[in-house]
Amino acid sequence: MSDTPPSAGEGLPVQPDLSLPSQPRINLPSSPPLPELPEDPPATSLADCAPCCGFSASTRFSSIADDVYFSNPIDYWAMENRGHISVAEPAAPNAVVVKKTVSLTYQMGANATDHSARILTELSDAFSEWERVASSARVRVKMIGCPDKDLRILLQHEIVPSGGDIIIRVDNTPVPPDPNDELRSYVDGGTDMTHYLNGGDSWVMVHEIGHTIGLGDEYLYESPSTTEPVITVYGHDMNDFVLTIPYAGQHPVDPAAPAGKAPLHFFENPTVMGQYGNMTFRTYMYYWVAYETSQALASDGRLNGVYIV
Numbered sequence: 001m002s003d004t005p006p007s008a009g010e011g012l013p014v015q016p017d018l019s020l021p022s023q024p025r026i027n028l029p030s031s032p033p034l035p036e037l038p039e040d041p042p043a044t045s046l047a048d049c050a051p052c053c054g055f056s057a058s059t060r061f062s063s064i065a066d067d068v069y070f071s072n073p074i075d076y077w078a079m080e081n082r083g084h085i086s087v088a089e090p091a092a093p094n095a096v097v098v099k100k101t102v103s104l105t106y107q108m109g110a111n112a113t114d115h116s117a118r119i120l121t122e123l124s125d126a127f128s129e130w131e132r133v134a135s136s137a138r139v140r141v142k143m144i145g146c147p148d149k150d151l152r153i154l155l156q157h158e159i160v161p162s163g164g165d166i167i168i169r170v171d172n173t174p175v176p177p178d179p180n181d182e183l184r185s186y187v188d189g190g191t192d193m194t195h196y197l198n199g200g201d202s203w204v205m206v207h208e209i210g211h212t213i214g215l216g217d218e219y220l221y222e223s224p225s226t227t228e229p230v231i232t233v234y235g236h237d238m239n240d241f242v243l244t245i246p247y248a249g250q251h252p253v254d255p256a257a258p259a260g261k262a263p264l265h266f267f268e269n270p271t272v273m274g275q276y277g278n279m280t281f282r283t284y285m286y287y288w289v290a291y292e293t294s295q296a297l298a299s300d301g302r303l304n305g306v307y308i309v
């Protein structure tokens with residue numbers, strides 16, 4: 001899952017065994033037949049219950065990540081994760097498929113003829129990377145009376161002419177002469193990306209796609225305090241994952257700052273969301289898939305928990 005060993009707290013709680021013990025049906029020969037009830041009790045063995053343990057869901061979703069996925073003191077804007085989710089649908093019975101539509105616009109000298117090929121490649125590579133890393137995780141769905149079901153995670157995207165779940169503004173602003181004015185791509189509100197063609201290499205798209213699936217930054221520059229920021233990723237049915245962003249040093253003094261100005265500090269986590277060029281992914285970055293799966297299946301009264309394992 002990651003190049004780094006999991007830290008304390010990332011491990012999943014021991015889950016109770018929810019499968020029901022096998023019980024013989026009791027037939028009293030002298031009893032009159034009972035009328036059929038609309039709610040039959042769950043089948044009494046896993047073998048019996050195979051036909052009734054199926055589940056699936058297909059729906060659009062839209063969550064404000066800062067409210068439902070995590071508490072993050074670093075990002076100050078509400079990030080929306082928007083798309084379509086299908087869970088164990090016939091087309092992919094053993095998978096959770098998250099699909100986002102993407103539309104591209106061009107500004108500041110960028111145009112489709114010259115720049116769409118590069119953007120489409122970066123976009124495809126970025127989704128593939130997030131999906132490739134997810135391939136070592138499973139979404140475990142627990143239903144009362146049924147065996148656990150483990151599902152793969154697939155992350156798909158589709159280019160649409162307009163109105164996508166993600167808008168990418170491809171921007172060809174030239175590199176500014178002042179190195180302090182570095183062009184930094186960003187995602188506004190989780191859905192509106194400004195992508196500078198002259199603002200870094202292909203890692204940038206991988207990081208920015210992380211924002212569009214609801215992940216916050218794991219770095220903080222120019223803090224007046226040396227206190228390490230703490231992000232809590234909500235586990236919902238799992239334990240929360242508590243992430244402390246490590247102190248990385250005193251920020252270089254801004255030459256324009258007045259003498260005697262208090263020093264500033266910076267913090268960064270050695271992951272794809274925390275450090276330029278870093279391609280370390282962690283399990284908690286997919287907790288939102290469990291949340292959205294749970295939401296999609298919520299109408300099934302047997303649902304007893306969704307986990308990333």
Ligand SMILES: [Zn+2]
Nearest residue numbers: 207211216217
């Ligand atoms: Zn970022």
